[in-house]
Amino acid sequence: MSSLHETSKMLRIKKLDIFILKSFCMLFMGTFFICLFIFMMQFLWKYVDEMVGKGLEMSVLAQFFFYSALTLVPASLPLAILLAALITFGNFGERFELLAMKAAGISLLKIMRPLIVFIIFICGVSFYFQNVIGPKAQTKLWTLLISMKQKSPELDIPEGVFYDEIDGYNLYVKHKNRKTGMLYDVLIYNFEKGFENAQIIKSDSGRLEMTADKQHLYLHLYSGEQFENLKSQNMNQKNVPYRREAFREKHAIIEFNSDFNMVDAGIMSNQSNSKDMAMLQAGIDSMRVQNDSVGRVYFKEAMNGTYKISADLKKADTLKIEQAHLGEYNVDSLFNVATLSQKQKIISTAVNRAESAGSDWSVKSYSMSQTDTSLRRHMTSWHEKLTLSVACLIFFFIGAPLGGIIRKGGLGMPVVVSVLIFIIYYIINNTGYKMARDGQWVVWMGMWTSTAILAPLGAFLTYKSNNDSVVLNADAYVSWFKKIVGIRSVRHLFRKEVIIHDPDYTHLPADLQALSADCRAYAERKALKRAPNYFKLWMADSIDEEIEDINERLEKLVEEMSNTKSVHLLNALNNYPIIPVHAHLRPFRNCWLNMACGLLVPIGLFFYFRIWAFRIRLNKDMERIIKTNEDIQKIIETNLK
Template sequence: MLRIKKLDIFILKSFCMLFMGTFFICLFIFMMQFLWRYVDEMVGKGLEMTVLAQFFFYSALSLVPASLPLAILLAALITFGNFGERFELLAMKAAGISLLKIMRPLIIFICFICLVSFYFQNVIGPQAQTKLWTLLLSMKQKSPEVDIPEGVFYDEIDGYNLYVKHKDRKTGMLYDVLIYNFEKGFENAQIIKADSGRLEMTADKQHLYLHLFSGEQFENLKSQNMNQRNVPYRREAFREKHAIIEFNSDFNMVDTGIMSSQSNSKDMKMLQAGIDSMTIQNDSVGRTYYKEAMSGTYNVTASLSKEDTIKVENARLGDYNVDSLFNVATLMQKQKIISTAVSRAESAGSDWSFKSYSISQTDTSLRRHMTSWHEKLTLSLACLIFFFIGAPLGGIIRKGGLGMPVVVSVLIFIVYYIINNTGYKMARDGKWIVWMGMWTSTAILAPLGAFLTYKSNNDSVVLNADAYINWFKKVIGIRSVRHMFRKEVIIHDPDYARLPGDLRALSADCRAYAEKKALKRVPNYFRLWMNETQDLEMEGINERMEGLIEEMSNTKSIPLLMALNNYPVIAVHAHVRPFHNYWLNLLCGVVFPVGLFFYFRIWAFRIRLNKDMERIIKTNEEVIKIIETDQNK
C-alpha cells in the first residue's frame, strides 16, 4: 500500500507541474486571440492602466474554462509520453499495475478540475463576463486622444475635420492649419485657415481650447438649395482667434444593467428561470396572435357593419359565383374592392412582419439561454474527456517533450473546436435541436476516449500503420506472397521419401474438396446465412499444406525453395459466413444492403479458393518432380 501511495504522489506531481505550465500557456494564447479582436477599441484612447488591468483580469477569468480542456489534453499527453519514453510506464505495467490504476489519482484530480471549471462558468464567469463587456462598451464610447498627424485630415472629433501641415512636438505649435466645421451641416461648412495655432485640453477634460493666429474664416450666410445659384458668404480675417470645441475625453463606465438580459451574464439557475419565462411568454403570445388572426385578419366580416355581418354569416360562399359578382360590378366598385383588398393585405403583412420579428427575437434569446445552459456542462465534461484521450494516447505514442504531443493535442483540439462550434451555431440558429447541437462534440469524442483507454490498457496496436494496412488488405482480399529463403542452419532435413506420398494425398483432398463444395457454383443466398456448420475440412487442408511447406523449407535445394513460393496463402474463413454468431449472420442477411455486400464478397472468395486448389495441385506436381529428380542424382 505504501508503494502505491508513493506512486500516486509521483504521478500527481509529474502531471500537476506540467498542467500548471500548459494552463498558463493556453490561457495566454486564448487571451491573445481575444485581445486581437478588440485591440482597435483600446489603441489611441489614452486608457488608464487600472482600466487595462481590469480588462486583462476579467478576460482571463472568462477564458479559464476554455483553456482547461486544452491544458489537460496537452499535460496528459506530455506526462504519459514521458513515462513511456523513460520506460517508467513499462515498469509500472511490469509490476502488475494496469493503466487504469495508474490513471486513478489523476482521474480524481481531473474530476476536481471539472468541478472548478463548472464553478468558474456558473459563479465567477457570469460576473466576469458582465464586467468585461461593460468595460468593452465603455471603451467603445470613449473618445480617442487628440493626436493630430501631419499631412492628413484628422476626423476623430465629431463635426470637425482638421488638417495640419507641420507640427512642433516640443512646443505643441501647429503650422498651416485648415479646419472644416460641419456642425451646421455639410452645405453650411465653416472653414478656418490659419498660419499657426495650438490645441489644448481644458481642465475638466470636456472641451478642446483652440488658439489660432493670422488666418481667415469663411462661412455661408444662408442655406444652399437647388434653386439658388449665388450663395452669400462671410469672410473674416483675424490676427488671433479662440474657439472651444466640445470633446469629452473622460472614461465613463456604462451601467452594468445593460448586460442583465444577456445569457452569458447569468448562472444556471437564472438561465433556467429565463428559459421558463420566455417559453411561457412565447406560448401565450402565440395563442394571442392566433386569436387575433382568426378574429381579425382572416375573418371576412371583420370590417363590415353589423347588418352586413349578419347577412354574410347567414350566406354560404359556395352558393355564389364570386367571379361573376365581381364582373357585374361597376368600374368604381371594382376599384373600391381592389383598393380595399390591397389595403387589408398590406396592413396584415406589416402587422405580421412586426409580430414575426417580435417572436423571432424572443426565440433567438431563448435559444441563446439554452445553449449557455448546456455549454456550462459540456465544457466542464470536456476536461474529463480530453484526459481520457490524452493519457492513453501519450502512453501509446511514448514521446514526451513539446514536439509530438503539442502537434497531436492541437490537431485533436482543432477537431473538437470545429465540431463544437458547428453544433453550437446550428443550435443557436435553430437548425438543430439545442441539446443535440451542444452535445455533439461530447458524443463524438467520448467514444474516442473510451476506445483509446481500452486499447492502451490492453497494450493493443493502435497507431501501427502495418496493422491497419493488413486489415484493409484482408477486407478487400489482397493477400501477401510467400518469400522462402535458404536457412543458414538446418537441424532436421526433410523426409524426401515420405513427402511425395503426402503431397499426392493433399492433391487428392483438394480435388475432392473442390468438387464437394462446388466452389464454381453460385452460392445460395438464404442457405448461406442459415448454415451453422464450420468449414473444418478447409482448415485441415491448410494446416497440412503449411506443415509440409515448413518441413520442405529446411531443404538445401534452391529449385525446391523457389517452387515453395508458388503455394498460395489461403484465407480459410473468407469463403464462409462473416461472423461466428448465428443470429448475427442471420441479421446480416436480413439487412439486405449489408448482406448483399458480404454475399458478393464470399462468392468472389469461393472462386479464388477454387483457383487456389488448382494451384496447390499444380505446385505439388512440380515439387514432386523436383524431389524425384534430386533423389535420382
C-alpha cells in the same frame, strides 16, 4: 503478518498515486497557463482596435486582461488537461514506467484512478468559474469593452491626411512640429451646422490644447481666413451669399470628451452570459410563458381581428353579414356589376387592409423572433456550463490512454495530436452551438453533440489502452484492409545459415502425392468453380475442417523443406499460396448475424459475390498446390536423391 503486508501494499499504492499526481499536476499548471495565454491573445486580437490610440490608463487595461482571463479559464481547462495527460502518459511510456506499472499487475485504470479524482475536482472548478465567477467577470468585461468603444480616441493629428475623429470636424495639417506642438498649413472644415452651412478655416499655423477637465479642445489659430455659407438666412435667393473673415489670431473651443467613462453595468442584465444557471432557468421559464401567452393572443387576433366587421355599419346590416356565407355568393359577378369608382374603392380598400395587416404581423413576428432568439441563447448558455465541465473529463480519457499508446513525451507529438483533437472538438462544438442558437437543431442536441461524439472515442481508447490493444499500428490496419479486399501475402523463404535437421527426402514424394490427391478431391467435392447457393450459404457451418487440415499439412511440409540447402527447392517453395481458410465461408461467426446479413439483400449480395470470388481463388490455390507438388517431386528426384 498478513495485515502488515496489506498495510505496506497500501503504502506502495499511495506513493505511486502521489508520484502520478505530482507528474501530472506540474505539467497541467504549465499547459494551463500556455493555453490561457493563447486564448487571451486570440481574444485580444479581436478587440485590439477598441484599445489602440485611445490613451487608456494602465488600470483600465489591467482590468480588461484580468476579467478576460477569468472568462477564458473554462475554455482553457479542457485543452490543458488533454495536453498534460498526453505528455504525462507519453513520458511514462517513453521511460518504460508505464510498462513497469503494468508488469507489477497494475492496470491502466488503476494508474489513472488518482487523476480521475483530480479531474473530477477540476470539472467542479470549471463549473464554479462558469456559474459563479464567469457571469460577474462577463458583466465587468463587456461593460469595459462598451466603455472602450464609446471613448474618444487620443488626440494625435497626423500629417498630410484629413483627421475626422472629432465629431463635426475635419482637420488637415501639412506639417507638425512634435517638439513645440505647432501645426502648419492648417485647414479645418466645421460641419456642426450641417454640410450646406459648413465653415472653412485656413490658417498658416496653429495649436491644439486639451482643457484641464478633458472635455474640450482649445484651438489657437494664427494668420488665416474663415469662410461661411449663409444660405440659411437667404432661403429664397438663387445667389447664396457667404461671409469671409481674415484674422491675425483666432481662438475657439471645441467639445471633445477624451476622458474614460464607465457605462452602467445594467446594460448587461438581460444578456445570457451574465447570468448563472438559476437566473438562466428563471429567464427561460418566463420567456416560455411569455411566448405562449403572446402567441395565443396573436392567434386570437389573427382569427378575429383581421376580418372583423367595421363598427360604423348598421346593426341590421351587421347581423345580415354575420349570418351570410361567402360560398353562397358569386364574388366575381358582384365585383363585375360594380361601377368603376366602386371597383377602385374596393381594390384600394383591400390593398390598404392587406398592407396594414402585413406591417402589423411583421412587427409581431419580429417581436416573437427576438424573444425566441433570446430564449435559445439562454438555453445554450445553460447547457454550455455543463458541456464545458464534462469536456474536461472526456479530454482526460482521450489524452491519458492516447499518451500510453503513442509513448512519446515532450512537446512534439503530444502537442500535434492534442491540437488536432481540439480542432475537431472545436469544429463540432461550434457547429452544434450555432445550429442550436439559430433554431436549426434542438438546443440540447446541438450543445451535447461534441460530447456524444468524443465520449465514445475516449471510452474506446481507454479500453484499447487498458487491454494493450494495437490502435495506432499502421500494419494492423493495412492487414485488416488486405483481408477485406482479399489481398494476400507472398511467401519469401531464404536459405538458412544454420540447419539442424535436413528434410527427409525419402518420405517427401509420398506426402506430396497424398496432399495433391486430397486437394484434387476437395476441389471436386466442394465444386469450388460453381456459384454457391445463396440461401444455403448463410446456413452453412463457419468451420471447414478439411481445408484447415490441408493447410496444416501444407505448412508442415513447407517448414520441413525450408531446411534444404538447395536454392531450386527454396524457389519452388515460394510458389505455394498462403491459404485464408475462412475467406470462402460465411462472413460472421454468429449464426443470427449471418442470417440478418442474408436478409438484407444489398449487403448479402456484396458478401455473396465476395465469397464466390474467394471460392474461385481457392480452387486455383488447389491447382497451384498440385502443380508445385509435381515440380518439387521432380527437383527431389533429379537433384536431391
